[in-house]
Amino acid sequence: MNVASHHERELARRIKPDPIDRRAAGYNVIDTDFHIVPEWEALRRYMPEPFRSELNRYPLVGSDYSPKYAIGIDGTGQDVLGSASTAAHVLKVLDEIGVQTVILSPGFQRPQSMFHQQMVSVLASAFNDYMIKEVFPESSRINASIMINHRDPAAGAAEILRVGDHPQFVGVYTEFGGNYEPIGTARHDPIFEAASERDLAVILHIGTFWQQFTPLAQGVRTWTELVGVSSVATCMAFTGSMIMQGLFDKFPKLKIVLQEGGFWWLCDFMARTDDYYLNHPGDIQLVERKIESGERFLRKLPSEYFESNIRFSSQPVCMPRNPRHFKSLMELCRGEDFLMYSSDWPHATFDPLNWVFDPAISEAGRAKILGGNARAWYPRLRI
Template sequence: MRVLDADVHESFGSIKDLAPYLPEPYRGWIASGAWRGFSQPFAYTSPGLGNRADVRSKDGSASVSDYGQMRDQLLDPYDLGHAVLTGYFYPTGLKLQYGLATALAAAYNDYVAEHWLAKDKRFIGSVQINARDPDAAAREIDRMAAHPQVRQVLLPVVDDIAYGHPQYRPIFEAANRNRLMVAFHHTTFAQGPYGMGLHYMERHALLPLAMMPQIISLICNGVFDAYPNLRFMVLEGGFSWLPHVMWRLDREYRQGRIEVPWIKKLPSQHCRERLRLSTQPTEDITGDQWMKLIDLMGTDDVLVFSTDYPHFDFDDPNAAIPRSLPETTREKILWRNGAEFYDLGDAPKSERPLEAAAE
């Protein structure tokens, strides 16, 4: 069975690896160690320090910077058809120095293009941006969209951005005109409603609670309606909450549509049609429970397999999705839903119309 892995975290060995891709003065700043990158505000408690313990990075961080290692541990042994690179270096985490953050995003994109995308056609790329400067982010999306392996914009979920806010529209406009999808991934800054909790376990369990508001924000503020060609992927944010969010939004919409009449479809319909959720970390539910959940979602189009390699809560493609699921459903989760999301049909992306290229 073919497998598409929607969430694979490539990285650099050191932030100084980005220096050659930066313009001055930022090149000098990063090369000299004026900023040493983000540090997670907690200690990892897993044996591999955030990574699988059989994936060691040079600097001991929860990352992998060696393409060969990823190929040998993930791409080849699992015979992945495609792996979506989602990074975990998200310059949006900088709450100041927007020029630096925007330059870092561009540098990271160029670094990934050279050191990862160019090495394996199985990779699908994400555009990293500084979301705090939406116009600059849009320009970066326009720039990177020309890359034939780039299929999506990665929006990092931090502690103070709900992406439905009108100020982020340039990002969605850019994704839309470039026929890119939009994916959301948590960060080391993401929080639940009352902060990060007091323990790593607490913080990790709260991550879905940082994702649900993004979907609520996008739908309530009309992003789904404004861009009918855009599709949205929640990565590593849980999936068993979707029935609740759909039902709750439908109820809220029926009683409160008068306030938000720009929403033209039932929120649940928007979700079923254009929202996708990656499966990792699966919650070790039984095959019967998977099917009950899919029944509650109303479709088996929503779930997209992911491993989260190289992180410690990795899901094995051969083990995470129960073999007791109907073959067609399992195939949709492991391959087809993702392939359709990323438009991996017979037509290569370069043959698809690109509005940006015509402008």
């Protein structure tokens, strides 16, 4: 073996590298999707009887058909990076991942798909009260969305009215997914009316995948089919229902945030819905909101409602293999205008903010994605 003598060797320095891009310190970064899961015993203190005494754990929903048997991730939330239940823990992680301000999402989404509607509403209210009493007072860097049960629109709207004046609630949180009716139908209007009047953005986060007892679900064998594909497909279905059924004509100020439903589909979706709409607009006047208003058409082309009413949390950003295509996709989908940074901590699709420093993104776009777009989209955010 030809080994150099020791005097020619330098000592390698053992380090603990920080994988978060240090340039992030120059921005007031806002994370629009970070999950908190209260300890069960803390959460149940905020439930009314008899739930407080008798409901002794987070309810699990149905049998679990999720094909996660081979992905090496334990737990229902794919919490690969930990689990935060307190403000102190949240703040510690924010400092580690380069985030200044956060909009928390509940990290126990699956109960929303329970059949027991009153129990869903009880869990949502308990989460909101936990935030008000135990999390918000600890730091002004922490904001959250009001958890609601959207399948009971009257209860969802009532919850927005109950806690919606708290200054650290900046949005309304619920889910899209295969277990739910697309939320654009008119029966959900009490929720949208309450949110719109209070300048609260409505956040739709992926919650369920293909509905379990359907041919679509029965054909699923892999994690990528379930989480990678059905999240995008169901997000598109929800988006189509909101636009085509006149939701944004009835509530022009309404702001929607789509979370974890993909993004690159947007360029196809915009062109496709415009084309189909212009080919066959006759059924628009038949939807409930248009019967109510007497209008025959949408007030804008379907693609134009994204500018006025819809934004996207960024994660997971799935980079195309050809780096030049990233720039093209960002332009086609207006990424610098429509994306708001989100980490999704601590889930398996966690995104650090490093991708925002890709040279394909302009300096002005970087500032918008890391905070500017969120400041504009969450009017209640005080930073």
